[in-house]
Amino acid sequence: MESPDATFTLAYLVFSFCFVFTPNEFRSAGLTVQNLFSSWLGSEDVGFIQYHVRRTSTTLLVHSSLPLGYYAGMCIAAPEKNLPYIHLVSAGWQAFLVLSLCLQLVSWGLVIYWSRRQWSNHPICRTLQAHAQPQRSGWGAVATSINTEFRRIDKFATGAPGARVIVTDTWVLKVATYHVHVAQQTDTHLSVTDSRQHQMSPDSATPTQILTIRVASINPAVNSFDIRLMSTEYSELREKLHAPIRSATNVVIHQTISELFLDTFKAHAELNQPYMLPSEMEVELCIGCLQVPAGTKLIRLCCEEGSDNECRQCFCRPMWCLSCLGRWFASRQNQERPETWLASCVPCPTCRSKFCILDVCLIR
Known part of the structure; x- marks a missing residue:
């Protein structure tokens, strides 16, 4: 059985990681700096820059207090260590406490420095100062412009x-x-x-x-x-x-769900059993794009004949390239439910026999 201090340590590490990087579950539960300190932070819509000046300062203070919170929690989770009595604990725990306190003091000192001259020393305000025209003017005009927009x-x-x-x-x-x-x-x-x-x-x-x-x-x-x-x-x-x-020349941007699906369609088709083209059969250009030779053949591979599956054997000769067949497949789907596309069946664009992605074979 795990000791209470080991259990607390693991739980606190997971909590700290999630609190800092904030997954959707923590955000939905309201465990964020923005939600916990919303009364002090104010409204982002009223003053965007002022809100984030306060938010970043508060975030720094809260995150820097996590090591100190771990020490305080260990005082309760492992009372046998006598952590509340600093003179009785080991040198390692004393060093950890001193470092935690120093981290918290440095954070407070930094925030106090930022707040001087109406937060002019804050990194966000210094960034705005770089956009001030003329340079000798204050960052307030830039903040007002951003807040308004x-x-x-x-x-x-x-x-x-x-x-x-x-x-x-x-x-x-x-x-x-x-x-x-x-x-x-x-x-x-x-x-x-x-x-x-x-x-x-x-x-x-x-x-x-x-x-x-x-x-x-x-x-x-x-x-x-x-x-x-x-x-x-x-x-x-x-x-x-x-x-x-x-x-960049090596970056291809897919701007629609169909374009994203096409890559997945091609990857799955390449995993299927290939179709060995008979020597006497000639391959013509794809009738969809008329740019490249037809490269696919529909063969019922997903299940045995006579089952309840909708797929049927297609007897059409190779007429479509993989890209055009993938676009046809995507166009016949329910656009409101893209998560069902891979498991769907669609009719062959030529003979209307139903097929699924497992039936798409590349020509070899």
């Missing part, structure tokens, strides 16, 4: 509350745990630097492509930063930006 309903916004990407008429904003990155649209160059395909995502049962976009400013006082969003949101982002987004 954030209240407009036509802004682009995506992501979780503590890690969002926001694009207004003038500004590109990235909300991070301890900071808010700010860039002015007229001064920035955006480029897609990477894309990652995820077969499953926490919020959807369908494949998801995550794009990484580099935001670089011509203003030397503004640091570059990366924003991440789903490829299905890419078109909406481009509509809000005044400048084009450059894309």
